[in-house]
Amino acid sequence: MNIQENISLLPFNTFGIDKNARFFAQAKSTDEVKYLIRKSEEMHLPLFVLGGGSNILLTKNLEALVLKMEIKGFELIGENEKEIFLKVGAGESWxxxxxxxxxxxxxxxxxxxxxxxxxxxxxxxxxxxxxxEIKEVFDHLEAVDRDTLEIKNFSSEECRFGYRESVFKNDLKERYVITHVVFHLSKAPVINAEYGAIKQTLIEKGIESPTIKDISDAVIDIRRSKLPDPARIGNAGSFFKNPTVPVPIFEKIKSAYPNVPGFSNEEGIKIPAAWLIEQAGWKGKRFENIGVHQLQPLVLVNYGGGEGNEIKELSSKIQESVQKKFNVVLQPEVNFL
Ligand SMILES: Cc1cc2nc3c(=O)[nH]c(=O)nc-3n(C[C@H](O)[C@H](O)[C@H](O)COP(=O)(O)OP(=O)(O)OC[C@H]3O[C@@H](n4cnc5c(N)ncnc54)[C@H](O)[C@@H]3O)c2cc1C
Known part of the structure; x- marks a missing residue:
């Protein structure tokens, strides 16, 4: 296997941050994953698993062996009257x-x-x-245990999915390398066009009975109009999660800001983080090479040449000001490295 040394990660992260990996190798099979886990132990270096680099913020060079996940393939492994079961390699593009x-x-x-x-x-x-959310179509996944090199299957329950959460970000952080995911997909279309912007886009296109292709096209149009394309402006999508606050805190915010958007869930009221950030005055703010996107304040951007640490500092300032103004703590969705 080809293990390269001192490789720039610039082409491998959507924020467009220029930091190096001490060692870098592509894994095209489960055996290659196991080999690289062993190799990182021999090298006394941590192993970092890299997918598309669209949810990471590089604040330093990685003194690690970076395993770029490249396991490919689609395999139909089962079906019944209603559904098919598709096993997909972890390195396929979503x-x-x-x-x-x-x-x-x-x-x-x-x-x-x-x-x-x-x-x-x-x-x-x-x-x-x-x-x-993917938990709705998720059947199970296969992963290599970094401690024992054994392959373990995780059911949906074992993954403990939550809002932008799973066991792999918490109790089992950095313990498993996911190699395959099995999805159950419906043979009959189950159209979910309830989300406001999708409904509106379909109306504008004059589509009354949408197919799944129509839904996909509508989502693509909406996303292209709202989110910056990482190929042009570095970003990692939503930088923070939407916070859920207890009802009394929401009521207090509402008394000062009657138009605050809020969505009830089991734990309280979810407030769009974008709204909080905009109210705190950050929308469109630019600081040399980095900033807050002018259309979508939840997206922090690198206009080119920005550093991960600068973006991290900006995110801390946003957190502080939102907390001061609204008594709400924003949690990052992006993984800091
Ligand atoms: C423009 C834009 C829009 C986005 N929109 C959305 C959105 O609508 N919804 C949403 O949920 N997210 C969104 N994201 C975030 C991002 O696309 C997702 O989180 C995506 O799943 C990250 O995949 P990745 O392969 O790039 O992961 P990476 O950034 O490479 O890795 C993320 C984390 O997962 C770990 N990891 C990656 N692969 C494996 C593996 N095989 N086994 C074990 N650990 C692994 C990494 O070590 C790292 O900790 C958006 C990002 C961008 C840039």
């Missing part, structure tokens, strides 16, 4: 997987079109968009 499902008329992931990154990273934070 969006390519969504397009593959749409071509085959398998429903369930069309609302998740155009999310950057790999299939293997999708369970890490239970990716979600436009009213759908």
């Amino acid at each position: 969006h390519d997987f969504v397009m593959y499902c749409i071509q085959n008329n398998w429903a369930g992931v069309e609302n998740l079109s155009l999310i950057p990154g790999t299939v293997g990273a999708s369970p890490m934070q239970n990716i979600g968009a436009y009213g759908v």
Whole structure:
């Protein structure tokens, strides 16, 4: 296997941060994953698993062996009257997987079109968009235990999915390398067009009975109009999670800001982080090479040449000002390295 030394990670992270990996290798099979786990132990270096680099912020050179996940493949492993079961290599691009499902008329992931990154990273934070999360189509995943090199299957329950959360970000952080994910997809279209912007886009296009392809196209149009393209402006999508606050805190905010948006859930009221950041005066603010996007304040951007530490500092300032103004703590969604 080719293990390269001192490789720039600039092409491998969507924030466009120029930091190096001490060692870097691509894993195209489960055996290669195992080999690299052993190798990192021999080298006395941590192993860092890299997918598409669309949810990380590099603040320093990585004194690590970086395993770039490249396990590919789609395998139909079962079906019944209603569903098919598809096993997908962790290194497949998430969006390519969504397009593959749409071509085959398998429903369930069309609302998740155009999310950057790999299939293997999708369970890490239970990716979600436009009213759908992957836990709804997730069957199980296969992962290599870094301590024993054994392969373990995780059911949906064992993954402990939550809002942008899973066991792999918490109790089992950095313990497993995900190699394959199995999804159950519906043979009959189950259209989920309830999300406001999708409904509106379909109306504008004059589509009354949408197919899953229509939903995917609508989501792609909306995302392109709202989110900066990382190929042009470095970013990692939503930088913070939307916070859920206890009802009394929400009521207090509402008394001062009657238009505050809020969505009830089991734990309280979810407030869009973008609204809080905008009210705190950050929308569109630019500080030399970095800033807060002018259309979507939840997205921090690198206009080119920005440093991870600068973006980290900016994110701390945003957190402080939102906490001071609203008594709400914003949690980052992005993984800091
Ligand atoms: C423009 C833009 C829009 C976005 N929109 C959304 C959105 O709508 N919804 C959403 O949920 N997210 C969104 N994201 C965030 C991001 O795309 C997802 O979190 C995605 O799943 C990250 O995948 P990745 O392969 O790039 O992971 P990476 O950034 O490479 O890695 C993220 C974390 O997962 C770990 N990891 C990656 N692969 C594996 C593996 N195989 N085994 C073990 N650990 C692994 C890494 O070590 C790291 O800790 C967006 C990002 C961008 C840039």
